[in-house]
Amino acid sequence: MDTTGLERNAANHAPLTPLVFIRRAAEVHGDRTAIVYGNVRRNWRETWARVRRLASALRRRGIEPGDTVAALLPNTPEMIELHFAVPLAGAVLNALNTRLDANSIRYMLEHAEARVLLVDREFAPLADEAIRGCGQSLLVVDVADASFGGEPAASATVDYETLLADGNERFDGVPIADEWDAICLNYTSGTTGRPKGVVYHHRGAYLNAVSNILEWDLPRHPVYLWTLPLFHCNGWCFPWTIAARAGVNVCMRRVDAEKALALIAEHRVTHYCGAPIVHKLLASAPASCRAHISHRVHAMVAGAAPPAALLAEMSRMGFELRHVYGLTEVYGPAAVCEPQLEWDGLDPDELARLNARQGVRYHLQDAVDVVDPETMAPVPADGETIGEVVFRGNIVMKGYLKNPGATADAFAGGWFRTGDLAVKHPDGYLKVKDRSKDIIISGGENISSIEVEDVLSLHPAVLMAAVVACPDAHWGETPGAFVELLPGASVSAEELRDHCRLHLAGFKLPRRFEFGELPKTSTGKVQKTVLREKIKAVHAIDV
Structure with missing residues (x-):
């Protein structure tokens, strides 16, 4: 077929970016609640206006496309807004891990060449210590939280709401020229050596956000509780996922089992994510804390597989766990232990054994496999032969910032090499056995x-x-x-x-x-x- 003259143009091709999700949520479901936090209630129209003002204000402060904007914030509404406002300004969001020490924060600010740092008052002393001796010239923004109090960082020169007031809520944003452009920067939490800066692109953020919907059969208007840190793989891309379904973001500064269960009951939370310890804390809380939860709750667990006892206890609570697997380099989870219809009715131990596997690729990830680390040939699907887990597709990082050697090693053989050792079962589901060094x-x-x-x-x-x-x-x-x-x-x-x-x-x-x-x-x-x-x-x- 001769396709001459059928080139891409503005009418038939647009770069993929998760920014389209909040724009649509505001246009179609503007009156629906977007943010719940303490006494704060904002709908999607109000949230989109604040995002546009913040993006405009950043531009007026000299932020150019490709600049890094760092944030040292807990799971508060401002952190949700930044996931849209920073890329709308054409910049790259670096959500810093609030549990790090000052030296690590300083290294990341310098390595990323950050231009702006937004700081919650809880972390003001940490930010001030990190900035001392920092080689970067930074605009430091104070983010106040009425539920916390505290004093602003001494290095702050403007507060968040004042910054917003300087922006234009009609700002259309910096056009996305290429969906391969960077949208976020996340630093790995390696136990040895310097952390590596993992760069995400707009296309991957868009696709993993949509994949989250598909893996969870996420309905319209979910109510999502932020137990997962937003600095961790950008909350596994769920800020964009929830916007795509015009859902409700129920924010929490920190995970507390009794508080989380109270919020689940009060707001009829339908979904949340977390590491195994989060689910175990909820399941171990006094029965009185869960007494008022009468609806079905869906939870994602990443990391260690959920043991049978935890699955059984969560089921008694009316919570359904979905096991996912991934790494920072693949936007958080990019594989899922997708349940099969024939698993219904299995005894708890057998169901736990099946659910303990890391599963199959996300819908919008191209491939996941287990290969011989020397030959890169797939291992037999016998549940016995150990190989290395590898990923390939659009939900894989651009690479490591300023580290071409590590990037080349990670992509050797045409796959992203995780370093995790696993087997592949006859049904194609993979099961991680260990890190190679463990x-x-x-x-x-x-x-x-x-x-x-x-x-x-x-x-x-x-x-x-x-x-x-x-x-x-x-x-x-x-x-x-x-x-x-x-x-x-x-x-x-x-x-x-x-x-x-x-x-x-x-x-x-x-x-x-x-x-x-x-x-x-x-x-x-x-x-x-x-x-x-x-x-x-x-x-x-x-x-």
């Missing part, structure tokens, strides 16, 4: 630390568990368990070992148990590097 080799047998951690998490007294290799004179390595208990709970090492014996082969049982709070990265991941060093130190003393 596999324990005991007497020549491979032991998945994740498998042992999952079993430990089944115990009702356990909040979190981390398993690492302990040096062993006879076996080479054996599993060692670090356990964080639920508040007020108690259990002995022998009781936990007996519990593991019910679910694991003898050679997989932890030989050493230690109890206490687990060291975590700024995004809540357990710092196994710290635990390995602790094990080495103890082993040296034992020897």
Whole structure:
């Protein structure tokens, strides 16, 4: 077929960008509630006007396309607005992890060449310390929250509402010339070395936002509770997802189980996301806190697989968990354990086993596979052969900012290489076994630390568990368990070992148990590097 003369033009082609979602929400569902936070109630028309004013004000302050605007904010309405206003101004949003130290914040501001930093008063001392000695010239914006109080950062020269007042609510925004243009910058929370700056593009943000709708069968006008930090992979792209469905953003400064359950009951929250610890805290809250929840609640869990006991308890609460998997480099989750109709009616243990898998690709991700890391050939779908998880498609980062070497390594072989080890089952669902560095080799047998951690998490007294290799004179390595208990709970090492014996082969049982709070990265991941060093130190003393 001769397609001469059928070129792209303004009538038949537009760059994909999630900015279209808020524009449509304001035009079609302008009177519907968009934001709920304390006494704040704003509809989509009001929210869109504020976004346009903020984008206009940033432009008037000299922000140019491609400039970085950083934010040190909790899950407040301003953080939702920034996810639209910054790209509307043509700039790139860098949502900073509020749990980081000042040195890390300073490094990110300098590395990203940030022009603006918006700071909630809770983090004013952190911002001031980070800015001292910072090589960047920054406009620092004070973001006040009536529910928190506090004093503005000493480095702030303008407050958020004053900045908005300087903008034009009719501002149409900087046209998106190319959907490949950067929209956001997220820094990884690696446990060693400098964090890497992961750059997202408009196309990927748009597609993952729509994929979230498809993976969850998200209806119009959902009520979404912000338990997931908005600095974490841009809240897994859900600011844009909720705008696409003209839903309600119920904001929370921090996760508190009783407060979250109260908000779920009061606003009839339909959806929320979080790490396994968030769901476990909700399930472990006093029954009186959930007594007023009478509707179905849908939750996404990422990270460790939900154990059978948690699935059963959440089901009794009327909560349905959907297991997803991904990394910062693929916009958060880009694979989902999509339930099959034939799973209905299965016993809880079998259902938990199936739901524990990381699943299949998101609708709008091109591919996910498990491959031999040397040859890049797909491993057999036998549920036994271990390979590396790889992603390919439009929901993959542009690359690492100012780090061409790391970018080339990540994309070697034509895939994004996760470093996660997994098997592929006959039905095509993948199951992550471990990070390559976390596999324990005991007497020549491979032991998945994740498998042992999952079993430990089944115990009702356990909040979190981390398993690492302990040096062993006879076996080479054996599993060692670090356990964080639920508040007020108690259990002995022998009781936990007996519990593991019910679910694991003898050679997989932890030989050493230690109890206490687990060291975590700024995004809540357990710092196994710290635990390995602790094990080495103890082993040296034992020897």
